[in-house]
Amino acid sequence: MTHLQGQERATYVQGMFDRIAGRYNLMNRVMTGGQDLRWRRFVVQKARLQPGQRLLDLATGTGDIAFEALRQVPGVEAVGGDFSVGMMKVGQGLPLGDQVDWNAADALNLPYKDEAFDALTAGYLMRNVIDIPRAFAEQKRVLKPGGRLVLLDTAPPPNNILKPFIVFYLRYGIPLLGRIISGNSDAYQYLPESTQKFKTPNELASLMREAGFGSVAYKTFMFGTAVVHWGEKQA
Numbered sequence: 001m002t003h004l005q006g007q008e009r010a011t012y013v014q015g016m017f018d019r020i021a022g023r024y025n026l027m028n029r030v031m032t033g034g035q036d037l038r039w040r041r042f043v044v045q046k047a048r049l050q051p052g053q054r055l056l057d058l059a060t061g062t063g064d065i066a067f068e069a070l071r072q073v074p075g076v077e078a079v080g081g082d083f084s085v086g087m088m089k090v091g092q093g094l095p096l097g098d099q100v101d102w103n104a105a106d107a108l109n110l111p112y113k114d115e116a117f118d119a120l121t122a123g124y125l126m127r128n129v130i131d132i133p134r135a136f137a138e139q140k141r142v143l144k145p146g147g148r149l150v151l152l153d154t155a156p157p158p159n160n161i162l163k164p165f166i167v168f169y170l171r172y173g174i175p176l177l178g179r180i181i182s183g184n185s186d187a188y189q190y191l192p193e194s195t196q197k198f199k200t201p202n203e204l205a206s207l208m209r210e211a212g213f214g215s216v217a218y219k220t221f222m223f224g225t226a227v228v229h230w231g232e233k234q235a
Contacts, residue, residue: 081105
């Protein structure tokens with residue numbers, strides 16, 4: 001599926017997330033051994049939100065990062081944007097679901113005014129967009145000067161002694177789990193493939209800087225296959 005390009009790929013990804021929405025959270029817990037919860041907490045910490053500030057959680061899915069922000073920072077205004085309506089419908093029925101402002105949103109053409117948010121978070125967005133520079137331009141547009149951008153995504157396995165084992169898990173373990181838990185092995189074949197073909201952490205950090213974000217840094221997790229990037233919109 002990663003051979004798809006342009007709008008064809010975007011349409012496939014949108015339908016894929018709608019299909020797996022009901023078991024998405026469970027699969028994330030199983031695939032990562034529950035570590036994804038810790039990564040999301042770290043994302044919100046790096047967003048440095050204050051009560052009364054406005055957060056856009058882009059590619060919000062079922063709202064995990066938005067919910068974590070509401071738990072960590074009472075009084076924050078959380079907006080969740082995603083192009084998968086199916087995922088957001090699941091999130092609306094979860095605890096705190098009624099405290100998020102859910103919006104249908106295309107990451108390449110965000111339906112928000114300029115400088116509307118104090119922080120923008122996104123989980124597993126960038127490896128799925130068909131135009132990374134355009135996505136960064138839109139994120140920068142809707143952030144206030146000095147606003148924080150924090151991204152959680154996967155990364156290709158680094159070249160070390162563990163790489164063969166990680167690649168085996170990506171190619172065979174995750175699709176098997178997807179078939180057992182979600183009944184959809186195709187989606188969980190696409191996700192590992194997109195991970196292996198995605199930018200390295202250094203490459204994505206460089207693209208953030210080229211887009212006009214400053215103080216860019218990142219931290220890797222889970223043997224280098226998960227990464228959180230952060231930066232600020234320069235005034």
